[in-house]
Amino acid sequence: MNKLLEVKDLTVQYDGGDYAIKNINIDVNDQEIIGIVGESGSGKTTLVRAIINLLSSNAKIVSGEVIFCGENIEKYNKEQWRKLRGNEIAMIFQNPGSYLNPIMKIGKQFIESIRSHRDISKAQAIKKAKDTLEKMGLDDGDRMMNSYPYQLSGGMKQRVAIAMAMAMEPKLILADEPTSALDVITQAQIANELLDLRDKFETSIVMITHNIGFAAYIADRIVVMYDGKVVECDNKSQIILEPKAQYTRTLLQTIPELKGS
Numbered sequence: 001m002n003k004l005l006e007v008k009d010l011t012v013q014y015d016g017g018d019y020a021i022k023n024i025n026i027d028v029n030d031q032e033i034i035g036i037v038g039e040s041g042s043g044k045t046t047l048v049r050a051i052i053n054l055l056s057s058n059a060k061i062v063s064g065e066v067i068f069c070g071e072n073i074e075k076y077n078k079e080q081w082r083k084l085r086g087n088e089i090a091m092i093f094q095n096p097g098s099y100l101n102p103i104m105k106i107g108k109q110f111i112e113s114i115r116s117h118r119d120i121s122k123a124q125a126i127k128k129a130k131d132t133l134e135k136m137g138l139d140d141g142d143r144m145m146n147s148y149p150y151q152l153s154g155g156m157k158q159r160v161a162i163a164m165a166m167a168m169e170p171k172l173i174l175a176d177e178p179t180s181a182l183d184v185i186t187q188a189q190i191a192n193e194l195l196d197l198r199d200k201f202e203t204s205i206v207m208i209t210h211n212i213g214f215a216a217y218i219a220d221r222i223v224v225m226y227d228g229k230v231v232e233c234d235n236k237s238q239i240i241l242e243p244k245a246q247y248t249r250t251l252l253q254t255i256p257e258l259k260g261s
């Protein structure tokens with residue numbers, strides 16, 4: 001298996017605060033889905049923002065490295081990051097509303113986004129946008145392209161946001177609670193679509209979630225974080241069936257029991 005991403009001994013601190021994450025080591029293989037779980041404040045968002053170089057201005061990487069496709073991307077300059085972000089690594093944020101421009105139709109935003117990364121004609125960009133929307137289960141591409149974000153449901157907006165990230169066929173998607181604002185049925189549908197996309201686009205996904213049950217469904221491996229550190233990282237069956245850390249056992253107790261008829 002090929003390593004796509006290696007996070008080595010990564011430590012991040014916010015101004016005036018203690019370490020938000022400390023000595024984090026994580027590998028992501030090609031086409032692998034990693035679920036990052038842990039309670040609020042455990043450092044999940046800080047970790048993925050550090051990976052994609054989108055930490056807030058009051059945060060700094062104190063030590064460590066982020067290796068992507070064999071290169072230390074922490075050393076990249078602005079121009080190298082501009083090329084990498086969106087093309088090779090894409091981020092899907094928690095709230096799609098903050099991602100989409102409310103006063104611009106989906107189609108226009110989608111086409112602008114594609115053409116800012118790829119030198120292709122408008123007609124080619126429209127085709128790519130519609131194709132990707134379809135792959136995300138949004139069959140009526142024309143209606144979608146002609147809609148404003150407020151005309152779409154939360155689930156549709158989240159699918160659009162994911163489609164915009166996938167259109168560039170990035171090698172790695174970082175997703176911060178991409179379904180947390182949605183109802184369980186829509187969460188399950190989007191989880192299935194993400195699994196499908198991993199197969200179609202051969203993408204690796206690092207997904208943050210509060211919900212260890214959701215991680216158990218979608219991820220190959222689960223990273224459990226607590227207080228800025230990795231307490232356990234293993235195959236999901238190992239984490240779910242034979243957790244080593246007490247904290248993981250506590251998290252597992254939060255999964256509602258599924259009762260069959």
Ligand SMILES: Nc1ncnc2c1ncn2[C@@H]1O[C@H](COP(=O)(O)OP(=O)(O)OP(=O)(O)O)[C@@H](O)[C@H]1O
Binds near residue numbers: 017058
């Ligand atoms: N912009 C910031 N300025 C200062 N401290 C911050 C900032 N963002 C996060 N922190 C601190 O860093 C630590 C980790 O926070 P982080 O948001 O990464 O955790 P999280 O696991 O993603 O939480 P949540 O699930 O609530 O999003 C916390 O102690 C938090 O208070």
